[in-house]
Amino acid sequence: MRKIKLALLLMFVLSFVTACSKSNGDIFVSDEAELVDAIATVKAGETIILRNGVWSDVEIQFEANGSEGRPVTLRAETAGEVIISGRSNLTLSGEYLLVSDLVFKDGHSPTDAVISFRKDSKHLANHSRVTNVVIDRFNKPDRFDSDSWVLMYGRDNRFDHNHLVGKMNKGVTLAVRLNDEASQQNHHRIDHNYFGPRPVLGSNGGETLRIGTSHYSLTNSHTVVENNLFDRCNGEVEIISIKSGSNIIRDNLFWESAGTLTLRHGNGNLVEGNAFIGNGKAHTGGIRVINADHKVRNNYLENLTGTRFGGGFVIMNGVPDSPINRYHPVKNVLIENNTLVNVDHILLAAGADEERSQPPENTAISNNLFVATRTGTLGVTAFDDISGITFNDNGLSGADVEFDFNASPVETVKRNNLYFDKNAKLGSSIKGLLNTDEVGVTWYAKGDLRAKLGQGKEIRVSPGKNSIALALETAAGGDTLVLSEGEFSVNSVLEIASPISFVGAGKGKTTLKYTRNALFELKDGASLGLKGIAIDGSESDNVAGDTLIRTSRLGMLNNYRLLLDDVHVMNLDVNHSYSFLKAEKSTMADEIHINNSEFSNVSGDLLKLDAEIDDKGIFNVDYLRIENSSFKNVAGRVASIYRGGTDESTFGPHVSLQANHFDDVGRSELNESKLAFDLHGVQLLTVKENHFVSSGGVNVSASVGEPVYQFFNNAMGGSELAVSYKDRVIDPKEYLAGE
Structure with missing residues (x-):
């Protein structure tokens, strides 16, 4: 009888160990069923460890309650060796949770997020942390099926030392949501993350980071975004979109990223200690200021080419009595001790039009250092009355400015490849650029490795x-x-x-x-x-x-x-x-x-790039370049491009036609347009040294943006040029004066 009882006891112990694999507060799980059981029974201070391997089609609902100093932890057995794939996601709900060491790749979320700091609207995560996690190209298959990779709800949560790369479908990479009181004034911290390359989306909805939405933009978030690297984040014009108040964005590095850190909605934000390094790449921008009571100080901006809403430094015009979702006027903003080196476009009262008709007020630009090493003229443009902007004690090095900037010549020195005022009075005082080893995870290679x-x-x-x-x-x-x-x-x-x-x-x-x-x-x-x-x-x-x-x-x-x-x-x-x-x-x-x-x-037609006809700002090609080529007996159009609608969040298309020969192009009876080129919505067009013989015309039109059209030394040979903008016909002689 004793032997039977001993055997039964041994079987019970073995079954318990097999099911739970629990030792010293560590609970090892090997499949989804064991994971669900472990989450249901885990206690404060304990750790659930996912066995190494591929976990496919798993939706993890991590709902538990730890305590301060004794969190409930969910982690991989070995950092980077647990792959979450297929239709999978992770939600956190409860108090004092910690998630680490996972990799999401080779799949997509079946919901609106890969990682969400809530299970549903009533079950949020607070005092919780996600760290040392990778999300690599975990995209929905349809590029316009929108989701976010990370949604932060609740309060006092932290997202740090993570690696996010290759977001290609529509939707912000990481969003802080303020849609109820439990997620407002949240004091979240987003730090030391690697936001890797994000390609051009060709549509609105390609932000890398957003805090708030226009609906809740007059609510304070108190989110801190610091020491993150934004590496070639090119999704759309807003790399970071701030749509709430009282946030701090500091000590981040923006590396060759197209777009800007945009203070889109909300008041009282602090932007300090950030570095924007463009290296002359197209559309690289800096900071865009909208709304009131911001402080923008001690930032370093160099070799930025962006213009318009993606410019190197932009202060917008506002809408009088603006609706909450438009452009509140710039008021009471302090811009001080920033360094701008070879910033091609500094735009004041930008976007001025019939709607955005209220210039900035009570705004000071003080103690900044402006450096030009490539040209002798500082690229400052004012689009409206700027009497509401005061310029105090700024410095210039190697640059002239065409209006009173209240600036004096300054001698600069170069340390750590950055420019500084030799007397250390003006401009930024940042010590150097954020090191890539300080961000993300240590065990996953950075960059676009495809x-x-x-x-x-x-x-x-x-x-x-x-x-x-x-x-x-x-x-x-x-x-x-x-x-x-x-x-x-x-x-x-x-x-x-x-x-x-x-x-x-x-x-x-x-x-x-x-x-x-x-x-x-x-x-x-x-x-x-x-x-x-x-x-x-x-x-x-x-x-x-x-x-x-x-x-x-x-x-x-x-x-x-x-x-x-x-x-x-x-x-x-x-x-x-x-x-x-x-x-x-x-x-x-x-x-x-x-x-x-x-x-x-x-x-x-040779190049049919006109499938996006829904007038949502979407288009089929970003850069089209045709050079040193010949076209003969082409019945249709050489290129038909279409970008419709009024969305202002993207930069393209860009078209360059140089040194080409067109002979009998676009004149077929079946080509009703009788055009050699039909270019709608192109934002930058260069047509140079082309020769047209017995060919159709060139139609250029746009409904949005501030398109730039350049025609140089073309032999049109009777081919007509038609130009229009927002249904306003423009005399083509304006472009063909030198033809």
């Missing part, structure tokens, strides 16, 4: 049955297929799902012919490079909607690049509307670059 065009191995391919398709099956992202001389016949659509290049022996030596209604289909994750190749569409299938390159009909989460150099495309004319590239909705090209190439005998 494969890029031309960075992989070479795969040599000779003509033969399905030789290109077979070689493509062995290629990895970044690889180059080197095609020998000869004629290649392709009998299937080549699906490109990663960055792949094709390099021939020269467009007169390597020829591709194909029999399907497309040669390439760009899947999500693709980029395509073509060089030294001739492509002949004369044997392609005669199907409505033929196109040599098409993007996925399902949309593409990742932005793509398309690069052509020394390419001859011919005989896209087996039906009446054949195109070279057709972009579908929910696709974005970071860059399309056509150089030293030829196009002949094309029956439709």
Whole structure:
């Protein structure tokens, strides 16, 4: 009998240890069921440890109550070795919780957040912390299916030393929510995080960090954002969007990020000790000031190129008696002891128009240092009355200014690659830039580590049955297929799902012919490079909607690049509307670059980049560059681009046409527009040294922004230029005076 009782006791103990694996307050769990049980019974001071491995399709509801000094902890067995994948997320609710060491990748959240500091509207987290966690490209598959990666609710929570990289779908990366009293005046701390590269979204909703919303913007948040690195965060014009009051944003580094730290709504915020380093990259900005009672001091800004709402330093005009969601006037703002080095655009009373008609009031710009090492003129522009701004005891080095800035010459010195007033009276006193080792996690590489065009191995391919398709099956992202001389016949659509290049022996030596209604289909994750190749569409299938390159009909989460150099495309004319590239909705090209190439005998539009017709500010291409190329007998338009609506949160599209020859382009009876180019919503257009012969016109129009159009030394040859802005027709002579 004693043996039986002993055996039963042993079985009970073993089953308990197996189920809970509990030792010294550590509870080891191996699957979701064990995790749920552990959370239900965990006590203050105990730790739940997820066994190493991949945890797929798991929604973790971490609801528990610790106490000060004795939190309830949820962590990985080994930092970085627990991968949360598939349809997964994490919610925290309760008091004194700690989460650490997890990696979210290879999946997406089925809800509105990957990590949320609440289970629902009645169960929030307070006094809780998420640290040493990675979220890597954990995006919903549809780029316009919005979510946030982190939503902070409750009070006295901390989000620190985390690594967030590759947010590509719509939605702010990290948002502090103030939608009820329990989450207001929250005293959250967001510090020492690595916010890694975020690509251009091409729409509103690409902020990296937002505190509050316009509806609650007159409420104080008391959130501290400090010692974070924002590395190439290019989602939209607002990198950080402050929409509440009494926040502190200090000692952060903005590295080559397009956009600004924007004080969009709310009053009484402090911005100090931050560094904005643009390195001359396009659209890199600094600080944009709206609303009242802010202090902007001791910040360092260098080599910023941004303009308009994305400028290096911007003080906005306001709306008189503004609704809560528009632009409250700038009042009682102190801007002092900042250093601005090679900041291309300092804009005062920016955005002045019929609505934004109230200039800044009782605002002081004092003890700042303005340095120019590239040019002799400081790029300051006032768009309205600036009598409400006083300038006191500022310093200038290597720069002149065209209006009274109340500034004196200052000698500068350079320490730690930063410029300082030699007498240490004016400008910023920051000691140096935030070190990348101080932010994020120590065990996960920083930056965008995805494969890029031309960075992989070479795969040599000779003509033969399905030789290109077979070689493509062995290629990895970044690889180059080197095609020998000869004629290649392709009998299937080549699906490109990663960055792949094709390099021939020269467009007169390597020829591709194909029999399907497309040669390439760009899947999500693709980029395509073509060089030294001739492509002949004369044997392609005669199907409505033929196109040599098409993007996925399902949309593409990742932005793509398309690069052509020394390419001859011919005989896209087996039906009446054949195109070279057709972009579908929910696709974005970071860059399309056509150089030293030829196009002949094309029956439709070459570049169809006009699928986003919903007038929401969305568009299909950010940069289009066509250079040193010729186009002959093209029935449709060379490019049709569309960005509609009045959204002001994005910078593109950008179009550059230089040193090209257009002969018999855009004049087909089926091309009702009779245009060679139809460019709607382009924000920066350069047309230089092009030659038009017997070709259609160029239509340039926009409904938003302050577009810049530049025409230099073109031979229009009878091709008409039409320019309009917000339904106002502009005399093209303004642009063609030098033609």
